[in-house]
Amino acid sequence: MDSNDVDDKDSGPEVQLNFPASVMSRIEELMGGTEQFDSDEFDAVSYINRVFPTEQSLSGVETAAARCEFRLAAVQHDIRRLVRAQHDQRIAGHEALLEAQKCISELALQVTDINKKAERSESMVRKITSEIKQLDCAKWNLTAAITALNHLHMLAGGAASLRALATSRQYKELVLPLQAIMEVLEHLECYREIRELNALREEVHAIRADLAAQILQDFKQAFTGAAAGAVSARTLGDACGALDALQPRARTDLLAWLVRLQLQEYEHLFSAEQEQAWLSHVSRRYAWLKKHLLSFEQTLANVFPAHWRLSERIAYQFCKVTRDSLTSLMAARRSELDCKLLLYAIQQTHNFELLLHKRFIGTEPNTETLEASGGVKEISFDDENETPEQTEGQNTNSSPWLGLIGSCFEPHLSLYIQSLDTNLRSLMDRFIQEAKTMELSEVSETGSGAGGVLASCADLFLFYKKCLAQCARLSTGEPMIELAGVFQKYLREYARNVLHSCVPHAHTHAHAHTLTVPALVTNLHTFLNDATHRYTKQEIAKITSVITTSEYCLETTVHLEEKLKEKVSPALANKIDLGPEQDLFHKMISTCIQLLVQDLELACDPALQAMTKISWLHFDTVGDQSSYITQIIMHLKNTVPVLRDNLASSRKYFTQFCIRFANSFIPKFIQNIYKCKPISTVGSEQLLLDTHMLKTALLELPSIGSEVKRQAPTTYTKVVIKLMTKAEMILKLVMAPLDNNLEGFVGQFLQLLPESTIAEFHKVLDMKGAKLSKTQLSALDALFKETSKSNNEISK
Structure with missing residues (x-):
């Protein structure tokens, strides 16, 4: 290791x-x-x-x-x-x-x-379970064989007993064996290859068919045979139970025959040849069914099972027969139809359908009504509880009975629309006549002052509301589109013949009632250009009344369009468009506001002319505000409070008036400043003081003459400050010395008035009385353009 x-x-x-x-x-x-x-x-x-x-x-x-x-x-x-x-x-x-x-x-x-x-x-x-499986299979086969044999025995014996019971008309005793045999046949469906079993199956089906035919024959014999009443009511009742055990087709055939039998008398009495079949006697049709159902339920209703609902079936078939009969009658005698007769028939039919709904569905109609309130009020097209009929319609919208007969009247509802057109024509003629002779005291007041909504406007939309509610009950198809067209027609008529005629001096334009919508707008603009004198307080009240009425019409027309689209069938909703009428009321409001602006400007024109005639070159001291400013402020105090009171219910349009006046009057004031030339430095200071006093008065214009001081709208304040600041900057430039520093003056000018033009630059030089040669002026112009261009590039 x-x-x-x-x-x-x-x-x-x-x-x-x-x-x-x-x-x-x-x-x-x-x-x-x-x-x-x-x-x-x-x-x-x-x-x-x-x-x-x-x-x-x-x-x-x-x-x-x-x-x-x-x-x-x-x-x-x-x-x-x-x-x-x-x-x-x-x-x-x-x-x-x-x-x-x-x-x-x-x-x-x-x-x-x-x-x-x-x-x-x-x-x-495996050996043990194979033996058990064999035993189980043998047991299952044996059980199935025994069950099949029992079913076969029941089928063979049941078929014979079933035929015997049917022959002896023992219908009550027959029901249970019949149900048992039908269950047996279901169990034996898998043995269709056995010929003997198929023969028994066919025999049972033949017995069932014979039984159904026999029961139908018994009913025919009991109700129409020579020996009527030979079959007892008890036997017929038992037969009904047997029919329930048979195939549904047998019961359907019997019910169809019974319903036709019950309505034979009705079809004969009210055939097309009979005079009482006409619409004027439509109530007799419904009275016949009420009487017949009462008699039927007292005598024969106990014979038939309750779940057959035979009375309801008779009523339903009655409605179908009546609808077909009335459809063919109205088509054949269309020339005899008129709106009064049509509405009578529709009302009677609607009441009858409500009765059937209550009888067979059990919905109790709610008959709550709202008490009418006095005075001019908002017409809400959402208020469906105005009348009992409307309330009933709310509770039965999904009822199968409503419209079952009444749908036959829909193709003829153009008569109703024509009738509404005629009624609206007479109503509009009355409104036009009232407008021509209208005095201030006749203006309906929505607030405490004059200039309220015209009473005719509320009457018109109240009539519209009733028409819409009634037509919606009759149809939601093409008649609603026709109704919308009629509404549009008379909204335009109201604008051009009622509201336009209320504007002072509108009568000077001949044939106002023949004006189209574009012609009406052109006529209004011409009317603006023709203003040469001031309006009286009564005339101003009429103009403000037209503004508030147009606003009311505009808002209600928007609501009316929404309700029309809600009521009409969804497939037709896109055909309803009241936008042109809304634009017309918008233009009417805009024109009236412009008339008021021109009237106030007309009052201020003499003061502006007086300003240009003052010798501003010879001023030696700066004093209080000049007399022309005092005159302008006096006109503002005399006119604006009246307009504010008259437009108290339309505050936004009073604000529009103030903004328009500022946008129109201040540029005119600036143009008159340019006319004050030449002007000395002291004169510029005096004019600057006057401008500041006018600016203060204009900023307080929305609340001028009011005990309650409100802050002016921000939009208005921005307009006044922007335009009056320009006037002040012009005067400050006039006061600025040249001192042979022309380039510095150009820079100062563009700094104070960055959006000014070269023409305004020349006007300021004229006011200063600058003596410049053509060469100097050309150099200044070139310098102005160059400096202005460079400033624009820097700002970008």
Whole structure:
């Protein structure tokens, strides 16, 4: 064994310890640097010279040698010990391996023995179970044979007894044997290849067919034969039980015959040749069925089982016959139809269908009604409880009875739509006449002030609501599309002939009632351009009334469109579009607001003209605000509070008015500032003061003259500040000196007015009274364009 093997066996897990350099040097010093001996570059001479550098140190040579010999002896002892231990371990391992191989051999022998025993056990179990399976199969075959024989015996004996019972009309005693025989036939379905069994099966089917025919004949004899009543009611009742045990076809044939028999008299009395078959006598049809069902239930209802629901079947067939009869009658006598007669027939039919629904389904209609509230109120098309008929419709939406007869009237509902058109035409004529003679006191007030919604508007949409509810009960198909067209027609009519005629001076445009929608919009814009005088308070009240009414019409029209789409069949919903009418009301509101803006601007025009006539060059002192500003503020205080009160219910449109006025008036004020030339520095200061006072007044415009001070809308405030700041910057530029520093002035101009044009630059120079030659002006223009271009590039 070499020394490498010893080292390998003796080595354990290596643990690396890292000590500081000072510690390591001290250890080497104590150990005599033994780690060096392991190095391949170890030089013994150098080591000895390092350990014994002087002659005096040689005195310790013997001690060092003794120490080395002792260390060497210890190492040799360890090597011998490890070699002996390694030898002993190899011998013990070999013995353990031999012992394990011996155990494995013994275990293999035991496993082989177990497998042989298992195979023998399996063979024995297989032999035992094969005999049991044979016994089970024999038992199953024997049981099946006995059961089949019993079924065959029952079938053979039952067929004979069944025929005997049928011949003697013992229907009650026949039911149970018949059910038993039918169950037996089901069990014997797997033996169809046996000829004798097939013969018995065919015999049973023949008995059943004969029995069904016999029962039908008994009923015919009992109800229509010469010896009517020869078959007792008890026998007929038993026969009904026997029919339930037969195939469903037999019962269906009998029920169809019975229903036709019950309606023979009805079909004769109300045939097309009879006068009472016409719509004017439709209630007689329904009275006949009520009377007939009452008589039938009192005399014959006990004969038939309750689950047959014979009364319901008679009523259902009655509805189908009536629908077909009325359909053919109305097609043949269409010229005699009118709306009043059609609505009478529809109402009578609807009431009758509700009665059938209540009788055969049991839904009690809810007849809750809402009391009508006075005054102008929001017309909600979601309110379906306005009338009892609407409430009943809610509770019976899914009833099979509703519309069973009434569907025949749907192709003729155009008469109803035409009638609504006629009624709306007369209603609209009344509205137009009222609008022409309308005074301020006749405006329906929704708030505390004038300018409320016109009463005619609420009346129109209330009529629309009733029409929609009634038509939705009659049909959800094409008639609803026709109704939507009528609604659109009169919404446009109301806008152009009622609302337009309420606007002051609208009567000056001839033939207003013949205007189309585009022509109406053009007419309104022309009307804007024709405004040459101020409106009175009454005329302003009319304009604001048109605004609030148009807003009401707009919001209700949106709701009306949603309700129409909800009521109509889903396949037709995309055909309903009231968008053009909504746009028309939008334009009406916008035009009226613009009229009010022009009216206020017209009031302020004299003051603006007075501003341009002041000699701003000769001002020597700055005083209070000028008289023209006082006049403008006075007009604002006189006009805006009236508009605010009139538009109290339409606050957003009052805000629109303020914004439009600011966007229109302030640019006009700026244009008049440009006309104030030449102007001195003191005059510029005075004009700047006036501008600041006007800005303050405009910022307070929404609440001017009001005891309650509200903060102006942010949108409006931004508009005023932006435009009035431009006016102030113009005046500050006019006050800025040139001092032969034209380039600096151009830079200052573009800094204060970055969005200005070169034309505005020239206007400011004119206001300053600058005397520039053409060369200087051209150089300034070039500098303006260059500076403006560079500023734009920097901003980008």
